[in-house]
Amino acid sequence: MSDIEISRRRLLGTVGAAGATGIALGAVSGAAGYVAAAGDPATALATVGSASEAFHGEHQAGITTPLQSRGHLIAFDLAPGAGRKEAVALMRRWSATAARLMAGEPAGDGDTGVALDAGPSSLTLTFGFGRTFFDRTKLTARRPVALDPLPAFSSDQLDPRRSDGDLWVQIGADDALVAFHALRAVQKDAGEAARVRWQMNGFNRSPGATAEPMTARNLMGQVDGTRNPKPSEADFDRRIFVPSAGAEGPYAWMAGGSYAVVRRIRMLLDDWEKLPLKEQEQVIGRRKSDGAPLTGGSETTELDLDRTSPDGTLVIPANAHARISAPEQNAGAAMLRRPYSYHDGIAADGTPDAGLLFVCWQADPLRGFVPVQRKLDRGDALSPFIRHEASGLFAVPGGPGSGEYVGQRLLES
Ligand SMILES: C=CC1=C(C)c2cc3[nH]c(cc4nc(cc5[nH]c(cc1n2)c(C)c5CCC(=O)O)C(CCC(=O)O)=C4C)c(C)c3C=C
Numbered sequence: 001m002s003d004i005e006i007s008r009r010r011l012l013g014t015v016g017a018a019g020a021t022g023i024a025l026g027a028v029s030g031a032a033g034y035v036a037a038a039g040d041p042a043t044a045l046a047t048v049g050s051a052s053e054a055f056h057g058e059h060q061a062g063i064t065t066p067l068q069s070r071g072h073l074i075a076f077d078l079a080p081g082a083g084r085k086e087a088v089a090l091m092r093r094w095s096a097t098a099a100r101l102m103a104g105e106p107a108g109d110g111d112t113g114v115a116l117d118a119g120p121s122s123l124t125l126t127f128g129f130g131r132t133f134f135d136r137t138k139l140t141a142r143r144p145v146a147l148d149p150l151p152a153f154s155s156d157q158l159d160p161r162r163s164d165g166d167l168w169v170q171i172g173a174d175d176a177l178v179a180f181h182a183l184r185a186v187q188k189d190a191g192e193a194a195r196v197r198w199q200m201n202g203f204n205r206s207p208g209a210t211a212e213p214m215t216a217r218n219l220m221g222q223v224d225g226t227r228n229p230k231p232s233e234a235d236f237d238r239r240i241f242v243p244s245a246g247a248e249g250p251y252a253w254m255a256g257g258s259y260a261v262v263r264r265i266r267m268l269l270d271d272w273e274k275l276p277l278k279e280q281e282q283v284i285g286r287r288k289s290d291g292a293p294l295t296g297g298s299e300t301t302e303l304d305l306d307r308t309s310p311d312g313t314l315v316i317p318a319n320a321h322a323r324i325s326a327p328e329q330n331a332g333a334a335m336l337r338r339p340y341s342y343h344d345g346i347a348a349d350g351t352p353d354a355g356l357l358f359v360c361w362q363a364d365p366l367r368g369f370v371p372v373q374r375k376l377d378r379g380d381a382l383s384p385f386i387r388h389e390a391s392g393l394f395a396v397p398g399g400p401g402s403g404e405y406v407g408q409r410l411l412e413s
């Protein structure tokens with residue numbers, strides 16, 4: 001066992017016990033620590049590092065996991081000459097690394113030490129296969145129809161170099177160093193087998209930044225995620241995950257899996273921020289302050305899509321984003337949105353290169369992203385303020401069982 005392994009294991013053991021008594025991680029690692037009484041908001045801050053997500057299970061982690069504060073999305077292409085054999089070895093390496101890192105252990109020999117002193121911090125690594133992966137590995141017969149290319153949308157301005165890819169990895173963590181540590185480990189594990197095609201880095205609010213857990217805000221300042229399907233809802237699994245029951249035939253390997261649509265959506269913030277508050281609210285159909293529908297109530301109140309003002313106009317405009325994207329307006333089409341914000345500095349034209357790394361999950365993109373985006377593309381009031389710049393669609397297999405690696409049921413079928 002390396003020195004790094006010993007010190008991280010020891011630390012985690014201590015934090016596990018400390019979490020129960022409310023002692024901050026900082027106190028354990030020797031930084032300026034404090035003792036918080038149970039129920040004190042400071043207790044929540046103290047537990048950020050010690051929270052962990054399971055690597056094994058029916059579904060991969062990072063789908064229903066609450067939004068983490070840091071994210072990296074990376075697509076890889078298999079190297080020239082690499083095929084199924086190299087893909088198997090790579091998925092084995094990535095899975096072993098993910099299992100270790102998510103448990104708060106070092107990556108193995110040659111660990112960079114970047115995550116030393118930190119707990120797992122809700123780290124997740126989620127792996128997916130793009131359409132081109134199946135040709136490269138001669139598994140075309142096992143490629144699901146759901147991976148057919150997304151249709152072109154009239155407002156798309158997609159950069160092919162930052163789109164698609166053979167393999168996709170989503171990394172999320174509630175600590176920037178823990179996320180970066182995992183990113184480097186994944187890149188190193190790729191070795192000679194795969195090359196980075198594109199990488200995007202994102203963020204969300206840090207846990208503990210608000211007095212109580214709240215729906216996230218995006219860089220336009222809107223409360224974003226209110227009407228996401230909830231795991232407690234009866235139809236959640238059916239909407240988000242490929243059913244396990246009766247899964248057989250060439251696509252049985254996707255049982256318990258999900259399809260991720262990834263869109264890098266630039267926000268034209270200089271234009272948006274000039275728009276008066278009232279007009280911003282009309283664009284979405286919800287209040288900016290608390291996310292409540294313009295028809296009243298609180299964030300979770302149902303939208304009253306039929307309500308009109310005394311002058312006869314709809315209170316939630318016909319082209320409001322929340323109206324157009326609602327499942328009731330799209331034959332029930334729904335998806336789990338799990339985005340990260342991004343900011344890559346100032347573009348050549350002097351405007352912020354910032355927006356949303358929109359990631360959404362569904363059992364079938366044709367009953368999730370595609371019909372909703374078709375509708376939005378035709379008349380969403382938000383369209384003048386956003387630009388879709390990159391796109392990807394990935395088949396994300398179910399979670400690995402004990403002793404399995406991610407994608408084993410595809411690669412060894
Ligand atoms: C095709 C799918 C969608 C894209 C692309 C999209 C981009 C996008 N959305 C916002 C901000 C908000 N979206 C909201 C709701 C909402 N959006 C979609 C789909 C896409 N959004 C759905 C399915 C829903 C839920 C509709 C419903 O069930 O009623 C909201 C309102 C609050 C909420 O429910 O989350 C906001 C705000 C931005 C800024 C954006 C691109 C940058």
Ligand SMILES: [Fe+2]
Binds near residue numbers: 321325
């Ligand atoms: Fe939206």
